[in-house]
Amino acid sequence: MSDPTDPDDRLAALEARLAAKRAPQKVKDHAEEHYSQAQLAWRMVIELVAGLAIGFGIGYGLDYLLGTQPFMMVLFIFFGLAAGVLTMVRSAKEVQTKQEAAQAARDEGDESGD
Numbered sequence: 001m002s003d004p005t006d007p008d009d010r011l012a013a014l015e016a017r018l019a020a021k022r023a024p025q026k027v028k029d030h031a032e033e034h035y036s037q038a039q040l041a042w043r044m045v046i047e048l049v050a051g052l053a054i055g056f057g058i059g060y061g062l063d064y065l066l067g068t069q070p071f072m073m074v075l076f077i078f079f080g081l082a083a084g085v086l087t088m089v090r091s092a093k094e095v096q097t098k099q100e101a102a103q104a105a106r107d108e109g110d111e112s113g114d
Contacts, residue, residue, distance in 0.1 A: 044091055048084035055080020 059076030063069050 040091075040095060044088045046085040047091065048081075049083075051080040051084025051087060052077060053080070055083070 054074060055076040055078070058080075059070075059073035062072040062076070066072065
């Protein structure tokens with residue numbers, strides 16, 4: 001048998017204990033985080049442009065039908081802008097809620113690990 005004070009055995013035992021205590025951590029790549037932020041930005045831009053386009057389409061169609069050139073188009077462009085901004089704000093709140101939940105989970109994990 002080996003001596004329990006043997007440095008190699010002690011080092012191996014220490015590494016085994018550390019590995020057992022250490023929780024597997026998912027390492028998030030910086031590029032992955034960058035792409036998720038870019039996807040969020042594109043999502044918000046598309047929501048804003050879609051609101052404007054839908055407002056323009058409805059306004060132009062009503063102007064064509066009612067003969068009120070460009071009154072309805074201008075009015076519905078502003079409605080579309082407001083709808084796009086509201087949708088962007090909802091998306092931002094959704095992302096913020098997810099980030100707060102993830103932070104709370106990380107904080108809880110840190111507290112339970114101590």
